Amino acid sequence: MDSLLALMTDPTAWAALVTLIVMEIVLGIDNLIFISILSNKLPEAQRARTQRIGLMLALVMRLGLLGTVAWIAQLTAPAFTLFAHAFSWRDLILLVGGLFLVWKATSEIRHHVTHSDDVSDNASSTVQLTVAAAIGQIIVLDIVFSVDSIITAVGMTEHMPIMFIAVIVAVMVMLFAALPLSRFIDRNPTIVMLALSFLLVIGMTLIADGFGTHVPKAYIYAAMAFSAFVEGMNMLVRKAKAKSDRAVSGGK
Structure with missing residues (x-):
């Protein structure tokens, strides 16, 4: 309790909290765009529920990973060497997540391009995914973004309460922004292509990061x-x- 009171009266701790909240929200934009695009492929009545489930799973994963900070720190240690390059488990997670994101964004771009003139197909193309399949894909990206988010948090502060508060606030902001963003993307077809291009860039960035090339x-x-x-x-x-x-x- 004394340590919590000391943190509450420490300006440095408040500065770290605000900085970390902003950082977590920015890092969460990638996750939010993916969830919005994916949920828009579901029947309209199921979209909001799927978004809430996806973001709550993201919150649970982040909080769960915060409880294993020592294990998370070990993920950055070299696990094996391939072609004279040392890979850590974090690198592998980023590579898998990046490849998945590139595949998903590319397939969605191809679908929108090949069906852009087919009105009847567009009318039915939003309902081509089950809730379980959507949540499954969201979980894959939640894992990748959660590991990256927690490693960022650990690198910015050593105080666990600050990390917990920042993660909770960031996910709550994403939760409130998910439905408006989803509706905005759904109403503006050109935004869909732009968002998919963003995901493609993010996927390539994750792959580069997994190979040890950090892109700011x-x-x-x-x-x-x-x-x-x-x-x-x-x-x-x-x-x-x-x-x-x-x-x-x-x-x-």
Whole structure:
């Protein structure tokens, strides 16, 4: 109890908490985009429940991993050497997760491109996944992102209460943002392609990280933010053009 009170009155601890919460939310964006795209392939009545289950599983995994910090720290130690490169278990997890994300994003992009002109197929393409299959795929990515998230948290602070609070707050923010993000993506088809491109980049980044080539996440998220800004401008232009066309047709 005394240690908790000391943390509550320590400005450094509060700064670490705020920084870690922001970092966890940023790292959780990848997970949130994947869950939103995947849940949009389900019947509308099942989407919100699937998102909640996926994010609650992410929370349980993160909290569970926090309880095994000593084991998590060992994941970064070299486990074996292949082609003169030392791989840790974390590297393998990132490689598997990256390959899965690249495969999933590529297959979804291919599906959207090959069915972009088929209206009848698009009408039925949202219902091509069961809840169990969706949750299964979410769990795979939850494991990858949870390990990366906890290793980041361990590297930023040594205080367990700060880690627990940051993880809980970050997942709660994701929980509230999941449904609005899912609806926004569903209403804007071009956003779907942009989000899938983000997942493809994230997957390649995980693979590079698994091979020991660290790509600063700030560069990735800056590029994603710029792409989202450009797409936002395009959406405004399309909306203005559609409004102008309606006004012209109405005048006639």
